[in-house]
Amino acid sequence: MKRLLILGGTKEASQLAIKAATISNVEVRLSVAGRTTQARYQVGVTRVGGFGGVPGLIKYLQDDAIDILIDATHPFAAKISLHAAVAAKELDLPRLMLIRPEWLLQAGDNWLEVDSIINAAKILEENAKRVFLAVGRQQIIHFAYIDNIWFLMRLIEPPKQDDLIPKGSVILDRGPFKLIKEKELLIEHQIDTIVSKNSGGDATIAKITAARELGIKVVMVNRPQLPLGERVNNVEDALRWLLLLKNALWCSSLFFFSQILLAR
Numbered sequence: 001m002k003r004l005l006i007l008g009g010t011k012e013a014s015q016l017a018i019k020a021a022t023i024s025n026v027e028v029r030l031s032v033a034g035r036t037t038q039a040r041y042q043v044g045v046t047r048v049g050g051f052g053g054v055p056g057l058i059k060y061l062q063d064d065a066i067d068i069l070i071d072a073t074h075p076f077a078a079k080i081s082l083h084a085a086v087a088a089k090e091l092d093l094p095r096l097m098l099i100r101p102e103w104l105l106q107a108g109d110n111w112l113e114v115d116s117i118i119n120a121a122k123i124l125e126e127n128a129k130r131v132f133l134a135v136g137r138q139q140i141i142h143f144a145y146i147d148n149i150w151f152l153m154r155l156i157e158p159p160k161q162d163d164l165i166p167k168g169s170v171i172l173d174r175g176p177f178k179l180i181k182e183k184e185l186l187i188e189h190q191i192d193t194i195v196s197k198n199s200g201g202d203a204t205i206a207k208i209t210a211a212r213e214l215g216i217k218v219v220m221v222n223r224p225q226l227p228l229g230e231r232v233n234n235v236e237d238a239l240r241w242l243l244l245l246k247n248a249l250w251c252s253s254l255f256f257f258s259q260i261l262l263a264r
């Protein structure tokens with residue numbers, strides 16, 4: 001039996017966990033940060049919450065005898081990816097990154113690309129009046145000091161009592177979002193600019209398409225640097241990698257035991 005830890009928090013991680021659990025002799029564990037309380041997990045063993053930095057992750061990997069690590073976290077969750085890379089290297093564990101493709105600029109798009117949320121906030125001050133902020137609860141504080149812009153903030157869960165939030169309205173919703181609804185929302189609130197992370201994927205792309213069709217600017221936050229290492233961009237390729245690896249590990253275990261028997 002080989003034990004696989006999937007670092008999740010994405011739709012792809014959950015899909016991979018479900019499919020990997022059907023592979024013989026592979027036991028799957030899925031770990032999520034627990035950023036939303038309403039998340040639905042569909043695989044057997046799931047752990048929620050941080051490990052306690054690299055030392056905590058190393059301890060978990062050792063205590064739970066993990067053989068294989070797949071980092072299928074959100075493309076903006078760069079810290080946990082770095083921790084995974086360091087811990088896997090330390091323990092000599094095979095590690096794969098599953099990273100969904102990013103959205104690409106298309107004809108008709110009006111993107112202002114920035115390399116951080118902080119720079120997104122800076123660039124807005126001169127470029128926008130009514131902004132649709134689709135960056136997640138953790139990041140809205142970066143816009144809270146701006147007082148000459150009205151913000152429409154879409155969050156999965158309501159802000160916490162002591163969260164600092166920008167001037168404007170909060171709506172609660174979670175993807176996937178439909179193009180027609182996104183267009184209605186942008187028109188209803190007279191939005192002139194959207195702020196989005198380049199998360200990629202289908203679930204939240206409708207706002208980007210809507211912006212293109214309505215001639216609305218997008219301040220697009222480019223992805224952070226992720227650690228080096230083997231990577232795939234879809235669940236099927238991650239499964240293929242896993243199967244190949246499992247077979248290779250299986251063969252080396254058989255070879256190891258046959259050597260012991262021969263030596264007797």
Ligand SMILES: NC(=O)c1ccc[n+]([C@@H]2O[C@H](COP(=O)([O-])OP(=O)(O)OC[C@H]3O[C@@H](n4cnc5c(N)ncnc54)[C@H](OP(=O)(O)O)[C@@H]3O)[C@@H](O)[C@H]2O)c1
Pocket residue numbers: 007008009010031032033034035048049050051052053054056057073074075076077078079080081083135136138139
């Ligand atoms: N994490 C998600 O599920 C998620 C989903 C959607 C979007 N994002 C976006 O990614 C950006 C950074 O988010 P973030 O703070 O969650 O990530 P992060 O900055 O990479 O991670 C911060 C800490 O959260 C814990 N953590 C993250 N992912 C984990 C996992 N799969 N299992 C266990 N612990 C995990 C780790 O704590 P320890 O150091 O204590 O181990 C990690 O050091 C934000 O822009 C956020 O909106 C994240």
